[in-house]
Amino acid sequence: MSFRKVLVASVAAGLMLAAAGASAAPIFGFTPEHADRQQALEAKFDQALSGEEMKGWLETLSSEPNHVGSPHDKANAELMLAKFKSWGWDARIETFDILYPTPIAEKLELLGPHPFTAALHETPVEGDRTSVQADRALPPYVAYQGDGDVTADIVYVNYGMPEDYKALEHLGISVKGKIVLARYGAGWRGLKPQLAEEHGAVGCLIFSDPADDGYATDDVWPKGGQRPPQGVQRGSVEKMMIYAGDPLTPGVGATKDAKRLTRETATTILHIPALPISYADAQPFLAAMGGPLAPRNFRGALPITYRTGGVGAASAHLLVKSDWSLKPIYDVIAVMKGKEFPDQWVIRGNHHDGWVFGATDPLSGNVVLMEEAKAIGALARTGWRPKRTLVYASWDAEEPGLIGSTEWAEAHAAELQKKAVAYVNSDSNERGFLGAEGSHSLQSLVNQVARDVTDPETGATVATRRRARAQVEGSRPGAREEAKAEAEIAAKGGEMPLAPLGSGSDYSAFIQHLGIASINLGYGGEGEMGGVYHSLYDSYDHYLRYGDPDFRYEVALAQTAGRVMLRLADADVPPMRLAPVSGAVSRYLKEVKQLVEKARTDDARFVALSQSNAFALSDDPTHPTHPPAAETPVEPLDFSAMDAAAERLARATTAFDTAYAAAVGHLSRAQAAALEPVMSGLEQALTAPEGLPGRPWFHHMVYAPGMLTGYGAKTLPGIREAIESRRWAEAQAYIAVVARTLDGYSSRLEQTTTTLAAK
Ligand SMILES: [Zn+2]
Incomplete structure (x- = not known):
């Protein structure tokens, strides 16, 4: 019996366990009866997924260079358009003209x-x-x-x-x-x-x-x-x-x-x-x-x-x-209208342009998006229709600057801010562990989905595997504080926290510019794709050997993202739990305060070293160096507005979550309809119209890509980056802006809770 066969046997056992437990497992946002129906729907969705099919598409889409402006990139968009239509979606190509050197x-x-x-x-x-x-x-x-x-x-x-x-x-x-x-x-x-x-x-x-x-x-x-x-x-x-x-x-x-x-x-x-x-x-x-x-x-x-x-x-x-010169780009947009709330959109995206052949980045994620759309099309042929509208988008021109998604989001900004419930992104995908980053209102949803998807090689659920890894990593000597904290959560069986979103894929315009709740999903950590990243060698042949040879993590991603989409589309009330939002904000507030403390300690140490002439004395006299320059000294910051806002937020989210749990399944049609836009618009209350210092395009006050990290996220960015750069007046000003924004969010929650409780 080969190693792989052992694994196949345990996968089958895992699936049976999952199926046996299915009817008992509650699904967040659904009544027990609707949860049973949803699980049956998801089982049918899984049956329609095929790794072989994704493999074939990957080979075709990555057969020629497909960078922006290349004939094959356009041909890929047209091929997808035809496929989406054949699967029963209302599909079109939207074109933009962009500066592309x-x-x-x-x-x-x-x-x-x-x-x-x-x-x-x-x-x-x-x-x-x-x-x-x-x-x-x-x-x-x-x-x-x-x-x-x-x-x-x-x-x-x-x-x-x-x-x-x-x-x-x-x-x-x-x-x-x-x-x-x-x-x-x-x-x-x-x-x-x-x-x-x-x-x-x-x-x-x-x-x-x-x-x-x-x-x-x-x-x-x-x-x-x-x-x-x-x-x-x-x-x-x-x-x-x-x-x-x-x-x-x-x-x-x-x-x-x-x-x-x-x-x-x-x-x-x-x-x-x-x-x-x-x-x-x-x-x-x-x-x-x-x-x-x-x-x-x-x-x-x-x-x-x-x-x-x-x-x-x-x-x-x-x-x-x-x-x-300007070059045309081709976004493929496919829509399946919701039968109950057609004006509530659940959006899914992945890009299709690569730097050369782009087998891993982005096509490994793009064929998963296609497979989900095909499987959803098959469900629709049995008479099922999503409650809310599904929008599947394959973006062009992500590589040069997240351009296809950003231009589409900007062109439809007003409509999206009215209608979008959430945006679900993926990009490269390979063997390994489930990675999930995004809006903390979706953390519970993602954790439950991870509970319901089986890791194809171990037979454990992907949630169990992720927990095991967090525990092991957090126990390593020299583990970072966050890793230790995650290990503790994992050991206690709590929800695994979502990492915050910075930048680096197509979610930026949705979450950071428009304030639409977003998540990014993908498997990784066991493939070996980093060394061919953005080169001629990110190819089909390389993916077959080092990405996901059996396309089983491709199927796992389709099961994961597909469930997230189907639950967002069909839940009785949009599946958002808000305690993780206040939890994250409190954590980030604690961190920025610690940054100020650290700056103070650094200053004191610097003064002591300078006064004792330590910099010069520690030099090799034959190779003298220049002593470091003193930094702008720390000025006192008043955090009381943020403290008060974080406390109010904690109370507001607890009250909301309690009212939400009691309301699911007990709302009249009119109440449910009234609640829809309120729920989907919540994340927008975390944005401020003035945006971040020096970059007004970025409206979200909790997450942003760092000015000095690029892809890496900065949380409470207006406050944190000012402290890191020792711009104390700006830090104080943004303490006020963020506190005001959080208060606005809490006030919205308090009103919504009153509505829910009055059911
Ligand atoms: Zn990519």
Whole structure:
């Protein structure tokens, strides 16, 4: 009996257990009787799912390069349109015209005694069938860099994050007038050229060090799954934390006649040229560098001595020139009208554009979305109709800047704010554990769905597996505080908290701009896709070996996201429980207060070190460094408005949840109808019209992508980022804004609770 066969047997046993327990398990938002009916519906939905079918679609969709503007990307949209229609959906393609630069010319040369010209090209790999199409792919580049032709000395800046610049300053190395060479990792790609530009650099190169996703992590493709020497990570460097979407049309849909900014007036485009390169191309530049020995944490896995450059440095010639014309994009939108509440929309999305073939990112998620739509179409053919309207969307142009979803959300903003109940996103998917991030009002829903889906390889439920992992990770020596806290929750059998949403996929416009409750779902952690991310080698052949060979986690994601959609569509009352919202806010408030305390401790330590002359005395006298500069001292902050708002929120959510539980199944039709828009609009009460400091597009006051993290989330961002950057007046101002917003949310809850209790 092979290993896999053992697993299949235990899966079958797990399924039987799940089925036997089904009728007893309550479903949040449904009466017991409706929960039974729902479980029967979900079982039928599961029967319609086929891994083989998704495999076939994945092969077709990833057979040619499918970046924005490519013929295959458009053909994929048309293929999906035809499929959605054949499954009984009312489908259409919505087109927008966006600024999408594509490279015309690229050059990178090392000058000096050992001249070298970078290949800037990914070569075919044996056993990877589509890799022979390298010439039809976009060359490696980063979208929305600034174009230019520069010759300058090079400085190696490690990950190119703020702390790396501090370390260089300490060594007396400046990047002013230089070309920086940064490695991928530690922070979002777009921050690297942006911070380089802010520090006065004239160009930026970004390479993938084998320490991070190459041979130091595992064998490289095709022997293993990791990045081969010539592999390059493409990507966007648009400043999406200012606003997402088309750089020329912030806040409005990029329709034909939309009013547009110019490339020069758009604030999300960089000004210096930047290029991503392979480690084969980066090594000669790093090897040629002089200057001080790079600090320990700067050193990667190349067989060279890492130096910072900047003194007696190597110099380089960098040229990037792009075609900056508008390109059409194709969003596929499929609608199934709700029979009871047609004006309540439950929206599901995944993007279909890739950087090259995009087998994992995004097509592994996109074929799951298609499979769900097919299975829902099959349910509809048996006479079932969702209570609320289902909208299935396959977005274009996510890769350059979440553009297809953002333009659609902006073009339909008013209608969405009236009608959208929730947005459910996915993107790449592979073997592993269920990952879920999003609005805490949906936390209970997600936890219950995880209870009802079986992990295909262990036979445990995906919730049980996730709990087991949290407990083990939290018990490791040196575990982070959050990991320990999660382990404790997992051990007690409580709900696993949702992680907050930052950025990095198509939910941004929905949650952060419009205030629509959103979640992002996907399996991961056991595939080996990181090393081919955004390269020519994110291919069908690679996915078959290192993504999800049996397409069983593809089926698991369809079961997970499908259940979330079907429960949101059919629940007696939209399945939102709000205690997790106040729980999250209290947790975040505690964290921001701790940040202030930490800043105070840091200040005191700095003063003591300066006064005792410790910085100079601890230096090697033959290699003196520059002592760090003092920071703006901490000023007192008054948190009383936030304390009061958090307490009121806790009371309001408890009262609401109690009234909700008593009301499900006991509302008249008129009461239920009146409650619908109130429930779906709740999350919008967490937004403030003025938005975040310096970025008014971001309205949500609880979650945002960080200005200095890019993808990573910042919670209570208006307060937290002001504290982190020591802008004390701004922190105080946002304490007032966030407290006012939370009070507005609580007041809305209190009114809703009164309505529910009066049933
Ligand atoms: Zn993606």
